[in-house]
Amino acid sequence: MRVAVIELAYLAAGAAFIVALKWLSSPRTARRGNLVGASGMLVAVVATLLHQEIVRYEYILAGLVVGSAVGAVAARRAPMTAMPQMVALFNGVGGGASMLVAWAEYVALRGGQAGADVLVSVMVTTVVGAVTLSGSVMAFGKLQELVPGRPITYPLQQAGNLVLLLAILLLAAFLVARTATTGPQPAPFYLMLGLALVLGTAFILPVGGADMPVLIALLNAFSGLAAAGAGFVLHNHVLIVSGALVGSSGVLLTQIMCWAMNRSVGNVLFGAFGATAQATGAAAGRVAQPIQADEAATLLAYARRVVIVPGYGLAVSRAQNEVRDLMTALEARGVQVSFAIHPVAGRMPGHMNVLLAEADIPYDRLVDMEEINPELERTDVAVVLGANDVVNPAARSDPTSPLYGMPIIDADRAAHVIVIKRSLSPGFAGVDNELFYMAKTRMFFADGREALVRILQALKTV
């Protein structure tokens, strides 16, 4: 009877997660969807606590309380600009939990009793969970700038990673065969676990900052797969269902991100894109024209239509409130203002949307790339704020550019372009940007926030 109640609760939780994902993908219902997901989780946890196998509750409660407290404080305290690293870290601990579950199951196996299916599931879950954990910690380090964000490469890197992967697979195969007959093999198991942790770190190293959206979505998929793997180990269907749901959403987001850059997942992970700065002669002999705050303010104040193109630089300089003030000031003068959002702008999928929403910018002003591009011909001023590669016209016109084929925001088609940037340095892809040297372009050399403050000041006197 009790078992039936628990199983029914798990069924309800699985259904709740499906509804949660469904509702999370529509703006009107998203918040409710998240609550449904949380309720499903609560039901699953409470039902599990009813389990007859549980002999003592102290340790469980300690874990539940400490984990919830840490999670709650982290979720409350983290600034919106730190969301990418926050999401990375949450991915990591989720993968880590699945890894620990598989590990605990492994040490309890008895020789002669463990079936091959369970053993294979244990190995897969341990490895995927470990890669998710260490990979996410590494991604966190890069996003938090504890580790350089640029691609880190060294000789024989990919060959080394391949050898690591092969060693892990061989160890796993050995463990499956040997454990089935003679019981757990601690030394090779810990070696496999250790190598998987190393692999997780090593495969993130050559992935650069601007490719982070792909990476975070991929780690999200991994954390789902690890949870599903734990379900195979424990023969628990709600784990399998939930893990599969998360895995598919992670894979889908990974694909969307890759399409938005016109690159494959393989190229992102193994390409060390942007490792070599090839900003060479392209800019030779050309001069970018600077602009001062008062000229910029005049240009903006007398425009009819202004499109702002935000990028990672906006997040770095934490200028989301200043950009909202600029929008408000311009709208008060009757200027129509919209924001052009590139799908991979920032460091995680949807980064710009979250950042601008935090500053109370209504989301109907945020326009997707495909919709804003035809409008740019009729735009008086495009303001490029901390973005670079996503507005590089070479992506459209220069087949030799590494960016060629990537869909971009056509800022260069506006009548005037103001680029707010600290220097002329190339973007992440290491490619010079034609846009900076066009006759219609003016460069405002400053940190994003400082530039906006100065333009806002100047606007008062226009």
Add this chain to the structure above:
Amino acid sequence: MAELLFALNIFILATFVGFEVISKVPRLLHTPLMSGSNAISGISVIGAILIAGEVGDPLRTVLGVLAVTLAMINVVGGFMVTDRMLEMFRQPPRGGGPRPPA
């Protein structure tokens, strides 16, 4: 073996359901969808609870308690941070579209 095939069936079907329900997600919701689904991956907490509640191998207890803690960070942190983001997405009462010049 039958058990494994049944589990694989469930896995495959759930994957398709996942693709189906979120295939039309607008870009606006990419981050909340990711962090919300991320919180769901903390479901391994239920496996961890059973392990942490046993009396026996102390190593298993340590691993179980650690897993409960990590999974709960994932679950509580994930759902709360998603809610915080979605709260910001409420349409401010300023109404849609730019206002005409005064």
